[in-house]
Amino acid sequence: xxxxxxxxxxxxxxxxxxxxxxxxxxxxxxxxxxxxxxxxxxxxxxxxxxxxxxxxxxxxxxxxxxxxxxxxxxxxxxxxxxxxxxxxxxxxxxxxxxxxxxxxxxxxxxxxxxxxxxxxxxxxxxxxxxxxxxxxxxxxxxxxxxxxxxxxxxxxxxxxxxxxxxxxxxxxxxxxxxxxxxxxxxxxxxxxxxxxxxxxxxxxxxxxxxxxxxxxxxxxxxxxxxxxxxxxxxxxxxxxxxxxxxxxxxxxxxxxxxxxxxxxxxxxxxxxxxxxxxxxxxxxxxxxxxxxxxxxxxxxxxxxxxxxxxxxxxxxxxxxxxxxxxxxxxxxxxxxxxxxxxxxxxxxxxxxxxxxxxxxxxxxxxxxxxxxxxxxxxxxxxx
Ligand SMILES: *Cc1c(COP(=O)(O)O)cnc(C)c1O
Numbered sequence: 557x558x559x560x561x562x563x564x565x566x567x568x569x570x571x572x573x574x575x576x577x578x579x580x581x582x583x584x585x586x587x588x589x590x591x592x593x594x595x596x597x598x599x600x601x602x603x604x605x606x607x608x609x610x611x612x613x614x615x616x617x618x619x620x621x622x623x624x625x626x627x628x629x630x631x632x633x634x635x636x637x638x639x640x641x642x643x644x645x646x647x648x649x650x651x652x653x654x655x656x657x658x659x660x661x662x663x664x665x666x667x668x669x670x671x672x673x674x675x676x677x678x679x680x681x682x683x684x685x686x687x688x689x690x691x692x693x694x695x696x697x698x699x700x701x702x703x704x705x706x707x708x709x710x711x712x713x714x715x716x717x718x719x720x721x722x723x724x725x726x727x728x729x730x731x732x733x734x735x736x737x738x739x740x741x742x743x744x745x746x747x748x749x750x751x752x753x754x755x756x757x758x759x760x761x762x763x764x765x766x767x768x769x770x771x772x773x774x775x776x777x778x779x780x781x782x783x784x785x786x787x788x789x790x791x792x793x794x795x796x797x798x799x800x801x802x803x804x805x806x807x808x809x810x811x812x813x814x815x816x817x818x819x820x821x822x823x824x825x826x827x828x829x830x831x832x833x834x835x836x837x838x839x840x841x842x843x844x845x846x847x848x849x850x851x852x853x854x855x856x857x858x859x860x861x862x863x864x865x866x867x868x869x870x871x872x873x874x875x876x877x878x879x880x881x882x883x884x885x886x887x888x889x890x891x892x893x894x895x896x897x898x899x900x901x902x903x904x905x906x907x908x909x910x911x912x913x914x915x916x917x918x919x920x921x922x923x924x925x926x927x928x929x930x931x932x933x934x935x936x937x938x939x
Pocket of ligand 1: 614615616617640641643644686712714715735736737738748749
């Protein structure tokens, strides 16, 4: 057998440039409301082609801030995919609105766009979509439903750095796009997020509300300590240290993405040979962000998933599950909304049968062959 490797599911790639940037901020003494946050916003906006970018403390904070700023709250409904991170629905609930879940489609795990219209009611204010594992949602179809019913469109782009939709970056086809810089995502600021929008007035409002609704910040005050509060708001800012890391990470993004897509394609080809696993109809192409490669076990092996995961772990291959249950089946939502087994059959199957495999830039092409061989051995061991 080959030598044992250590292949974590996700591992931030950072080094000397990020370290130097952090030390520089610490030496300068400006830790919030400084030039690094603005520079980071500009660099991420330039990289994605976004007219406006507002850095925030996380993707979840960004989505909550967006609903709050758009006046979505009690009595309102927002359509949310069942197959996503809890944060997509939590942001709606935190705003006081109700999440109305829609099942996934088989081919990609993305929200079933054909089922969205049927979920619209007179209370619906917005449609939230998630580019699941970085595969673009059919935004033309989503926007058509939204236009027809006068709804806002929020893109949860936490897994979609690099995802391209109709010649533009994810997050720019709807009204807003929210990104995550949590450690295992495409790039990191430790904790952090950013909101992209084409709407200058909305960007201005988000900047006001992310910092208490205070009308002027340190550098803008004629008399130190003198300011007014013109709106209700949060403390959802990004710090200068996080922004400084982010500036360096954006410089590496093209390389990160090329590595991910190349790894994804190699692993996909290697896995396509295995008869007992099914793959989504995605290819790690230029429109996808290749967050990870999720393989689906046949129903009869679903109960053995934990054994396969344990066997892979013993061979040094880290895995994850995106996501372990449909959000409406998580205890909080199940108890609140009375979800029953079978309500979201496609999301349930993906949750029950999938194993997410690493393709991140911490890994080389050679690691993909190792992962595929490890999977083959794990499946063979099941007997
Ligand atoms: C990771 C993730 C989030 C949460 O991002 P944070 O920056 O940790 O708030 C939200 N949505 C999706 C789809 C995610 O994968």
